[in-house]
Amino acid sequence: MKPISLTRFLIEEQREKGQIAPDLRLLIEVVARACKAISIQIGKGALGNVLGNAGAVNVQGEAQKKLDVLSNEILLDANEWGGHLAAIASEEMDDPHLIPHRFPKGNYLLVFDPLDGSSNIDVNVSVGTIFSVLKCPDGVTDPGADDFLQPGTQQVAAGYTVYGPSTVLVLTLGDGVHQFTLDREIGSFVLTQSDLRIPADTAEFAINMSNQRHWEAPVQRYVGELVAGKTGPRKKDFNMRWVASMVADVHRILTRGGIFMYPVDAKCRDKGGRLRLLYEANPMAFIVEQAGGAATDGLGRLLEVQPRGLHQRVPVFLGSKNEVERVTGYHREAIA
Numbered sequence: 001m002k003p004i005s006l007t008r009f010l011i012e013e014q015r016e017k018g019q020i021a022p023d024l025r026l027l028i029e030v031v032a033r034a035c036k037a038i039s040i041q042i043g044k045g046a047l048g049n050v051l052g053n054a055g056a057v058n059v060q061g062e063a064q065k066k067l068d069v070l071s072n073e074i075l076l077d078a079n080e081w082g083g084h085l086a087a088i089a090s091e092e093m094d095d096p097h098l099i100p101h102r103f104p105k106g107n108y109l110l111v112f113d114p115l116d117g118s119s120n121i122d123v124n125v126s127v128g129t130i131f132s133v134l135k136c137p138d139g140v141t142d143p144g145a146d147d148f149l150q151p152g153t154q155q156v157a158a159g160y161t162v163y164g165p166s167t168v169l170v171l172t173l174g175d176g177v178h179q180f181t182l183d184r185e186i187g188s189f190v191l192t193q194s195d196l197r198i199p200a201d202t203a204e205f206a207i208n209m210s211n212q213r214h215w216e217a218p219v220q221r222y223v224g225e226l227v228a229g230k231t232g233p234r235k236k237d238f239n240m241r242w243v244a245s246m247v248a249d250v251h252r253i254l255t256r257g258g259i260f261m262y263p264v265d266a267k268c269r270d271k272g273g274r275l276r277l278l279y280e281a282n283p284m285a286f287i288v289e290q291a292g293g294a295a296t297d298g299l300g301r302l303l304e305v306q307p308r309g310l311h312q313r314v315p316v317f318l319g320s321k322n323e324v325e326r327v328t329g330y331h332r333e334a335i336a
């Protein structure tokens with residue numbers, strides 16, 4: 001069978017399945033094109049003078065890397081003129097970026113983390129881009145931050161790109177999860193796996209164990225049982241993996257199962273958690289649920305959390321369904 005490009009896949013989703021509107025197709029294509037440009041910059045590494053700090057601090061209080069800034073610019077430049085967006089929000093910008101008046105406006109809101117896992121950039125470990133697409137509320141012509149505050153159930157599309165040994169784009173339009181690999185020679189994303197499914201059971205977990213002493217009781221109990229292995233109540237050994245790039249950890253889980261956790265702990269309790277709801281937790285939760293997995297904030301479905309701020313943080317538990325349900329159950333028991 002001939003390879004199916006992302007372009008053809010999207011046209012078929014639009015034309016044959018009626019799954020997406022033409023504007024949404026254009027939006028996804030533009031994001032994918034920007035991700036190709038980011039992939040090229042990352043691939044240059046030290047030769048492209050793109051490593052190291054940019055010398056500024058973002059809204060999160062984190063030192064921006066040159067590639068954080070560059071990736072943000074690439075995504076903004078690619079998306080502002082096509083006529084498919086009403087506004088853009090990013091991890092790297094305090095407030096939404098409105099579409100300049102000289103360009104037509106569309107009906108969608110795009111939110112992204114341009115370069116996730118940026119502590120890994122300088123050490124040549126996988127990083128990624130995460131994005132989420134929402135509808136601009138009816139009648140709103142100049143969207144503000146409040147218009148982005150929609151629960152994850154309202155997402156019309158979400159995806160991520162992992163810049164690893166190969167560049168892989170994973171996408172959901174609300175009808176399963178599909179994986180595309182960048183063919184660097186022809187410069188096109190090619191469908192390499194349709195309908196990814198996360199196994200309900202797993203023997204692999206991902207958490208930053210160095211935070212153990214700060215965790216709350218339900219997480220102590222759950223991870224304690226995993227670490228006890230065959231001799232503990234679970235009566236089986238578990239393995240641990242932590243890349244410290246959410247995209248890479250989630251991609252592994254999508255490929256072979258596992259549970260990813262970034263709980264709220266004593267270190268990040270004031271902020272509500274470590275990971276951001278709108279451009280990290282929600283798009284990943286949408287993808288994971290579409291692949292048959294589960295995603296919670298420890299108590300309830302992440303996709304149903306009502307956002308209160310553009311850069312709001314949340315606890316995250318996602319991946320293989322039975323494990324996510326178990327750790328969520330431990331949290332519920334603790335407050336019962």
Ligand code: F6P
Nearest residue numbers: 116117118208244245246247275
């Ligand atoms: O943006 C947050 C992030 O970089 C995620 O990609 C990753 O999962 C996490 O932070 C890593 O956290 P830590 O520094 O605690 O390992």
